[in-house]
Amino acid sequence: MSAPGRDAAGRSGGRETDCEDVVDRLYAFLDHELSTADDIDVGRIQRHLDExxxxxxxxxxxxxxxxxxxxxxxxDSAPDTLRVRILTQITQVRS
Ligand SMILES: [Zn+2]
Incomplete structure (x- = not known):
């Protein structure tokens, strides 16, 4: 896999949804735990991911x-330690 290189984080403002908010809610988003009562709904996160x-x-x-x-x-009951290990490896590969 070739590294695509880092691009700008694109946080120059103007977006209706913050990157940090999106990443924060990514787990819930993938688990479909976000309710419409939440201040950021699935549609907004999806739209943010699109762009x-x-x-x-x-x-x-x-x-x-x-x-x-x-x-x-x-x-579905993977131990947290395994999950963290994989996530760490992927993060290292990317950076
Ligand atoms: Zn973003």
């Missing part, structure tokens, strides 16, 4: 991590 490459990549990583964990454990 924000850094956050989209963050989402992709989380999806990959989940897939790897699921395969490794063949259950």
């Amino acid at each position: 924000c490459a850094p956050c989209l990549r963050e989402r992709d990583v989380e999806v990959v991590v989940r897939e790897v964990v699921r395969r490794a454990c063949a259950s």
Whole structure:
């Protein structure tokens, strides 16, 4: 896999949804735990992901991590330590 290189985080303002908010809620978003009562709903996060490459990549990583964990454990109850280890490895590869 070739490193695409870092691009600007694109935080020059003007977005209706903060990158930090999106990343913060990524887990809940993927788990479909966000309710319409939340201040940031699924639609806004999805829209942000559509136009924000850094956050989209963050989402992709989380999806990959989940897939790897699921395969490794063949259950939904993967230990947190395994999850953190995989996430750390991916983060190291990316940086
Ligand atoms: Zn973003």
